[in-house]
Amino acid sequence: MNAATLFGLCGAVLVGLGLYGIIVHHEPIRKILAFNLLGGGVFVLFGIIARRGAAAGFGGDPVPQALVITGIVVAFSASAVAVTLVMRLFEVNEAARREARSGHSAEDAG
Amino acid sequence: MTGETTAALLATTSGGYLLVLAIMLPLIGTIAIVLLGGQRAERVALVVAPLGLVIAAAILASVWSSGQPLVYIVGGWRPPLGLALRSDGISAVMIAITAIVMCATVLFARGQFRGPAPGVEGRAQMVFWSLLLAVWGALNAVFLGDDLFNLYVALELLTFGAVPLVCLDGRAETLSAALRYLLFALMGSVLYLLGVALIYGAYGTLDIVLLAGVVRSEPVIWVAVALMTVGLIAKTALFPLHLWLPNAHAGAPAAASAILSALVVKGSFFLILRLWFDVMPGQIHLPAQILGFLGAGAILLGSVLALRQARLKLLIAYSTIAQIGYLFLLFPLAVGSGIASPFASIAWTAGLLQLASHAFAKAAMFMAAGMIYEALGHDRIDRLGGAGRVVPIAVFAFAIGGLSLMGLPPSGGFSAKWMLLQASVGEGQWWWIIVITLGGLLAAGYIFRVISPTLIQPFPAPELKAVVPVSRQGVALALALFAVLLGFVPLEPWPLLQIGRTAVEAHLP
Amino acid sequence: MTLLPLYYGLLALLVIGVAWWTLVARETMAAVIGFIAYGMLLGLVWAGIASVDVALTEAAIGGGVTGVLLLRAAARLRPTEPAPHEKPGLVFRVLVGIFCAIVTIGLAVVVLFPTDPAPSLAIAAAEHLPALELGNPVTAVLIAYRALDTMLEKVVLLLALIGVWSLGPDRNWGGLPGRAPAVVTDSALTFLAKLLPPIGIVFGVYLLWTSADNPGGAFQGGTVLAAMWILAMMAGLRAPPAIGSRALRLLLLSGTITFIVVGFAGFLIAGGFLSYPAAFPKALILLIEIPMTLTIAVTLGLLVSGPAERDKTS
Numbered sequence: 001m002n003a004a005t006l007f008g009l010c011g012a013v014l015v016g017l018g019l020y021g022i023i024v025h026h027e028p029i030r031k032i033l034a035f036n037l038l039g040g041g042v043f044v045l046f047g048i049i050a051r052r053g054a055a056a057g058f059g060g061d062p063v064p065q066a067l068v069i070t071g072i073v074v075a076f077s078a079s080a081v082a083v084t085l086v087m088r089l090f091e092v093n094e095a096a097r098r099e100a101r102s103g104h105s106a107e108d109a110g
Numbered sequence: 111m112t113g114e115t116t117a118a119l120l121a122t123t124s125g126g127y128l129l130v131l132a133i134m135l136p137l138i139g140t141i142a143i144v145l146l147g148g149q150r151a152e153r154v155a156l157v158v159a160p161l162g163l164v165i166a167a168a169i170l171a172s173v174w175s176s177g178q179p180l181v182y183i184v185g186g187w188r189p190p191l192g193l194a195l196r197s198d199g200i201s202a203v204m205i206a207i208t209a210i211v212m213c214a215t216v217l218f219a220r221g222q223f224r225g226p227a228p229g230v231e232g233r234a235q236m237v238f239w240s241l242l243l244a245v246w247g248a249l250n251a252v253f254l255g256d257d258l259f260n261l262y263v264a265l266e267l268l269t270f271g272a273v274p275l276v277c278l279d280g281r282a283e284t285l286s287a288a289l290r291y292l293l294f295a296l297m298g299s300v301l302y303l304l305g306v307a308l309i310y311g312a313y314g315t316l317d318i319v320l321l322a323g324v325v326r327s328e329p330v331i332w333v334a335v336a337l338m339t340v341g342l343i344a345k346t347a348l349f350p351l352h353l354w355l356p357n358a359h360a361g362a363p364a365a366a367s368a369i370l371s372a373l374v375v376k377g378s379f380f381l382i383l384r385l386w387f388d389v390m391p392g393q394i395h396l397p398a399q400i401l402g403f404l405g406a407g408a409i410l411l412g413s414v415l416a417l418r419q420a421r422l423k424l425l426i427a428y429s430t431i432a433q434i435g436y437l438f439l440l441f442p443l444a445v446g447s448g449i450a451s452p453f454a455s456i457a458w459t460a461g462l463l464q465l466a467s468h469a470f471a472k473a474a475m476f477m478a479a480g481m482i483y484e485a486l487g488h489d490r491i492d493r494l495g496g497a498g499r500v501v502p503i504a505v506f507a508f509a510i511g512g513l514s515l516m517g518l519p520p521s522g523g524f525s526a527k528w529m530l531l532q533a534s535v536g537e538g539q540w541w542w543i544i545v546i547t548l549g550g551l552l553a554a555g556y557i558f559r560v561i562s563p564t565l566i567q568p569f570p571a572p573e574l575k576a577v578v579p580v581s582r583q584g585v586a587l588a589l590a591l592f593a594v595l596l597g598f599v600p601l602e603p604w605p606l607l608q609i610g611r612t613a614v615e616a617h618l619p
Numbered sequence: 620m621t622l623l624p625l626y627y628g629l630l631a632l633l634v635i636g637v638a639w640w641t642l643v644a645r646e647t648m649a650a651v652i653g654f655i656a657y658g659m660l661l662g663l664v665w666a667g668i669a670s671v672d673v674a675l676t677e678a679a680i681g682g683g684v685t686g687v688l689l690l691r692a693a694a695r696l697r698p699t700e701p702a703p704h705e706k707p708g709l710v711f712r713v714l715v716g717i718f719c720a721i722v723t724i725g726l727a728v729v730v731l732f733p734t735d736p737a738p739s740l741a742i743a744a745a746e747h748l749p750a751l752e753l754g755n756p757v758t759a760v761l762i763a764y765r766a767l768d769t770m771l772e773k774v775v776l777l778l779a780l781i782g783v784w785s786l787g788p789d790r791n792w793g794g795l796p797g798r799a800p801a802v803v804t805d806s807a808l809t810f811l812a813k814l815l816p817p818i819g820i821v822f823g824v825y826l827l828w829t830s831a832d833n834p835g836g837a838f839q840g841g842t843v844l845a846a847m848w849i850l851a852m853m854a855g856l857r858a859p860p861a862i863g864s865r866a867l868r869l870l871l872l873s874g875t876i877t878f879i880v881v882g883f884a885g886f887l888i889a890g891g892f893l894s895y896p897a898a899f900p901k902a903l904i905l906l907i908e909i910p911m912t913l914t915i916a917v918t919l920g921l922l923v924s925g926p927a928e929r930d931k932t933s
Binding site: 182280 | 722725726728729732733734737738739740743744747763764765766767768771772774775777778779781782784785786787788789792793863865868869871872875876879882883885886889890891892893894895
């Protein structure tokens with residue numbers, strides 16, 4: 001088995017693991033992690049396709065390599081938006097909880 | 111198809127530059143807003159909107175009159191190495207629908223988002239206007255892209271433009287709806303991307319026109335297209351991956367809900383059409399039936415849930431799930447007994463008619479719901495009494511849009527559903543007839559549930575929270591009337607929709 | 620030489636093991652640390668399949684910066700991490716597991732029985748390199764053959780940033796990103812932020828240096844340098860700028876605007892959108908690359924910094 005096939009199988013397993021995590025995990029942050037695992041697997045599959053297409057003196061087909069570079073940046077942006085959303089939701093809920101608690105204690109005092 | 115004719119399909123045509131403008135103009139608008147500041151955003155949008163409409167009209171006119179698709183080879187690099195933009199008849203129609211709804215939304219949203227002081231940028235103001243134009247550019251990129259990876263980037267543009275619009279008000283409920291939407295959308299994107307990788311690995315090209323010539327029925331293409339379809343279904347909110355839609359579409363500001371429901375979900379739907387009809391070779395009966403059954407499930411479930419909602423905006427959002435279902439009936443009916451079947455082209459026309467009339471009607475209804483909310487300060491359906499008095503034009507627009515959803519004549523919705531029935535009979539697929547009829551009855555139920563209380567004048571009269579200008583109500587009415595006008599197109603296949611279809615051309619003698 | 624297959628085999632097993640750990644770790648923080656290791660190992664995988672450009676991008680962005688982003692979130696969420704009470708039922712998990720296994724098997728079949736000979740655009744990509752005066756074929760794909768992808772991807776970055784900004788409170792709009800002046804409390808983060816930048820800068824400079832022989836490498840190098848700037852910013856060495864600042868907005872958009880202007884200039888000087896004139900392609904490509912590197916660096920940095928949560932004066 002050559003390196004491309006080996007890493008290709010590795011990518012296939014990573015895709016399965018990531019997909020499982022996205023569906024089964026309940027917490028958003030764990031879903032985001034699983035999304036990134038899955039993304040990594042997809043990019044590796046692109047990588048072995050690039051490797052198999054090595055020609056013209058290049059170590060790989062530059063087209064899928066370029067697609068991966070674009071893809072990694074897009075996946076990162078997605079994670080940034082998702083993480084910020086999770087944090088914001090957490091803070092808004094936290095503030096509401098604090099307010100409820102202080103309102104509650106004020107009632108007790110009154 | 112021989113290599114020579116394929117190559118001939120992929121050369122810049124005269125007027126091809128219009129496709130570049132259709133994508134870039136709204137995006138340049140987005141950039142201008144970020145640069146000049148949100149306080150000037152409305153003015154930028156008011157410049158971009160009419161220009162966008164003119165470009166859309168020019169594309170439609172050009173494809174229609176020449177009977178040929180418009181093509182632009184970007185940078186002069188021909189596929190497979192480079193990228194092509196291509197507008198066939200269906201793309202041109204989608205671009206036109208988008209331009210009309212976008213222009214209406216720009217007019218409707220004027221003055222809705224203000225900064226903290228005149229001349230000072232506000233958060234919602236900058237975000238709404240910049241992303242509205244971005245969604246426009248992204249949709250045009252989805253409709254015109256001819257390369258599957260370029261379409262992936264376009265889909266991501268669409269997702270990143272749409273998600274923040276959902277939680278513009280920053281409340282916990284809308285944040286949570288936006289997060290759910292984003293997670294579904296991201297899973298969809300990554301599955302789509304996986305399919306793209308497999309297709310490149312098998313055929314060495316991602317160009318749809320070139321792929322149509324080389325794809326064979328083999329495991330790799332089935333795995334790839336299945337993964338991509340699941341991903342796109344998640345983004346389109348087709349049953350059973352619809353769970354994110356209601357809260358997301360109902361939580362957004364009215365102007366944003368309008369484009370999310372009317373247009374954004376149709377971007378990913380359009381790509382499912384492209385994959386199955388333009389990339390896959392022949393024999394797709396089974397998957398087409400499966401997609402049809404999911405659509406039927408969506409029609410029934412969405413309508414029943416819409417009937418049970420207590421809030422108006424949620425009702426409209428659930429109705430979107432049902433109406434998306436109708437779009438998927440296009441698959442089994444257009445595949446039917448073969449590409450040459452007369453009922454296939456009837457199904458195509460019905461599908462596009464449904465898409466257009468739902469876009470206009472749904473945008474109008476969300477706008478109307480937003481104005482009812484502004485006027486009454488709530489959107490609880492059991493307390494809509496008097497709405498007909500305070501925002502009469504908005505309520506009228508809602509009712510007219512509702513006619514189209516129910517499928518009552520004259521309306522685009524009626525024509526679409528009539529032609530779907532015709533195609534079902536013609537193809538001998540009687541089971542869709544039951545679903546279409548039942549869906550129409552249920553729609554009538556949920557629309558009347560809204561209309562009837564608005565006509566009652568309660569005592570004491572409801573307190574008026576805000577005066578909604580007639581001009582904004584007029585925008586919603588105009589859109590609803592567009593949906594009605596579509597009911598006057600002749601009930602026969604539009605040749606326009608067949609222009610530039612690779613599959614059709616491949617089957618020509 | 621005979622050790623190489625063994626090394627690859629171990630690497631593949633290690634990547635899968637770390638991914639598994641990330642998936643099943645009880646604590647989010649532990650999962651995130653697993654994920655960072657995953658990103659680094661994937662970098663080695665990429666080096667193993669001869670894609671240095673991608674290896675660096677994956678290690679810097681996929682592992683490093685995404686890792687930092689998630690570490691910070693995990694640290695912030697930790698005090699209230701709920702017990703995993705709503706764990707889905709066993710039947711559901713088994714069904715999902717079967718579904719995912721089918722996907723993996725489907726992909727494995729495609730990997731084991733690939734199209735032969737493998738299709739490739741390498742030769743076509745090489746053919747036009749001299750005309751573009753470029754040495755690096757990946758750069759040629761990014762900036763010439765598939766320039767529209769790259770341009771739209773820059774808009775994706777911008778939209779993501781607008782999305783991140785939109786998640787701040789109204790009252791701080793236009794102010795400074797982040798909560799408090801970069802106080803780094805998490806030891807793992809401090810460690811990473813101190814460890815990575817020197818390595819990254821060496822890599823980035825290496826890329827710029829090779830760009831002398833391999834014209835156009837600056838594009839990928841910029842991404843790596845940007846990643847290091849973010850880490851430095853997070854370690855408190857640099858304060859993020861106010862998001863309402865006109866100068867910042869201009870910097871943020873400079874690369875994209877240049878790209879679009881050059882793209883449209885192509886209509887006049889090279890016969891079409893995003894065409895480069897045969898006489899001086901290299902000059903125009905450099906003209907795009909330099910501000911683009913800035914745009915990428917600033918956007919990535921601001922994406923990690925988060926929405927404005929402080930006033931300009933604070």
